[in-house]
Amino acid sequence: MEWVSDGFVGKEDVLNDRFISAKPFPHIVLDNFFSPKIKMVKSALLKEKFYPFDNDLFQFVQTDDIKNSSNERLREFHRFFSSKEFVGFVSKVTGSKLDSKDMSGFVYSDTDYLLPHDDRLEGRKIAYVVNLGSDFNERDGGALQLFKGNKVVRSYSPKFNSLVLFKVSPKSVHQVQEVISKKKRISLAGWFHG
Amino acid sequence: MVKMQEWWDEEVLEQFNRQYLEHKNTTVQEFLEEPLKLPRLVKDFNPVCFSYSEAKIEKRFFPKEVERFVSKVIGRDVILSDCRALRFEHRDYIILHDLMPTHKHPLVLLHHNPDLKAQWKESWGGYFGVKIEDEVVAKFLPCKNAFTVFDAKGTRNYFKYVNHKAPMPVTFVIATCKPLTKNG
Numbered sequence: 182m183e184w185v186s187d188g189f190v191g192k193e194d195v196l197n198d199r200f201i202s203a204k205p206f207p208h209i210v211l212d213n214f215f216s217p218k219i220k221m222v223k224s225a226l227l228k229e230k231f232y233p234f235d236n237d238l239f240q241f242v243q244t245d246d247i248k249n250s251s252n253e254r255l256r257e258f259h260r261f262f263s264s265k266e267f268v269g270f271v272s273k274v275t276g277s278k279l280d281s282k283d284m285s286g287f288v289y290s291d292t293d294y295l296l297p298h299d300d301r302l303e304g305r306k307i308a309y310v311v312n313l314g315s316d317f318n319e320r321d322g323g324a325l326q327l328f329k330g331n332k333v334v335r336s337y338s339p340k341f342n343s344l345v346l347f348k349v350s351p352k353s354v355h356q357v358q359e360v361i362s363k364k365k366r367i368s369l370a371g372w373f374h375g
Numbered sequence: 376m377v378k379m380q381e382w383w384d385e386e387v388l389e390q391f392n393r394q395y396l397e398h399k400n401t402t403v404q405e406f407l408e409e410p411l412k413l414p415r416l417v418k419d420f421n422p423v424c425f426s427y428s429e430a431k432i433e434k435r436f437f438p439k440e441v442e443r444f445v446s447k448v449i450g451r452d453v454i455l456s457d458c459r460a461l462r463f464e465h466r467d468y469i470i471l472h473d474l475m476p477t478h479k480h481p482l483v484l485l486h487h488n489p490d491l492k493a494q495w496k497e498s499w500g501g502y503f504g505v506k507i508e509d510e511v512v513a514k515f516l517p518c519k520n521a522f523t524v525f526d527a528k529g530t531r532n533y534f535k536y537v538n539h540k541a542p543m544p545v546t547f548v549i550a551t552c553k554p555l556t557k558n559g
Contacts, residue, residue, distance in 0.1 A: 236511075237471050237504060237533035292498070292538040296470055297422035328422050354422055359466070361539045
């Protein structure tokens with residue numbers, strides 16, 4: 182898997198242990214997950230057309246499904262992400278039998294957010310985020326936050342080249358905290374279905 | 376109990392009534408003589424539904440003259456019930472959620488906000504959004520001392536997340552206009 186950094190392939194069992202034992206619901210954050218080629222994906226993504234999405238639940242800009250992109254670099258990454266090899270890797274890490282997936286690009290700018298929800302929709306098994314923006318710290322907002330009941334119990338500030346996976350279930354309540362700086366929270370995200 | 380301005384005559388009331396019938400809502404500025412004295416508001420939070428501070432309001436918060444005013448605007452006799460004050464500060468919101476009922480009656484919104492100096496910007500969030508199915512049919516931005524009557528029948532309402540650009544929290548009193556029955 183040329184897109185994946187050394188140290189992950191062949192470690193699926195260890196990663197699965199981390200995934201299923203994570204609280205408040207199964208998830209994992211893999212830093213520096215992709216090879217340096219991922220930088221080209223970021224620059225290709227930023228050439229895509231983004232559309233504003235704004236309602237009671239969220240505010241951000243989003244691309245169409247990346248599978249329809251005319252950009253060869255993005256399509257190449259999409260092909261890899263959809264490959265049997267990679268989907269098999271994610272299936273082992275998450276312990277879920279997965280097949281198709283969808284993928285869109287997202288940019289959260291100052292004041293953008295995604296309020297708490299559980300992501301449940303027919304067929305969605307594993308949610309994923311590929312973080313492509315510059316590193317955030319707590320003062321920037323934009324963290325992926327996981328809830329247990331009414332409390333945020335895990336908070337992950339986006340880091341460039343990290344892959345986040347979590348299991349979609351009634352427990353998977355999460356939000357993207359409002360961005361409160363001039364930094365852009367850039368990502369590819371979607372769901373593996375099964 | 377609140378005390379409203381009494382400067383409107385029949386002609387003005389007819390104008391509000393026409394506006395309500397045409398646009399399904401009307402807003403009156405400078406509604407109360409004096410700022411409201413609200414009870415203590417208590418934070419309530421259910422992440423997938425809402426985040427706000429709330430106070431239940433006593434039954435006779437709105438005097439008869441306000442009910443008469445609303446009845447004139449709507450064009451039929453109503454009483455104001457299910458009255459509550461809601462304050463939204465940075466990070467507060469109401470999401471449309473499965474348990475939220477579809478309204479059956481008109482609603483009133485009393486905009487409190489005595490310290491609001493400038494016009495509220497939509498980009499700050501902090502407004503009431505009115506939806507019919509997936510379509511947003513109205514947005515009521517916070518004002519200072521104003522009173523909105525809107526035809527909420529068949530609608531559901533959300534409250535747009537208040538972002539960090541908003542200069543202050545906003546407070547509303549919301550009530551339902553129930554038809555006055557023969558028994559009162």
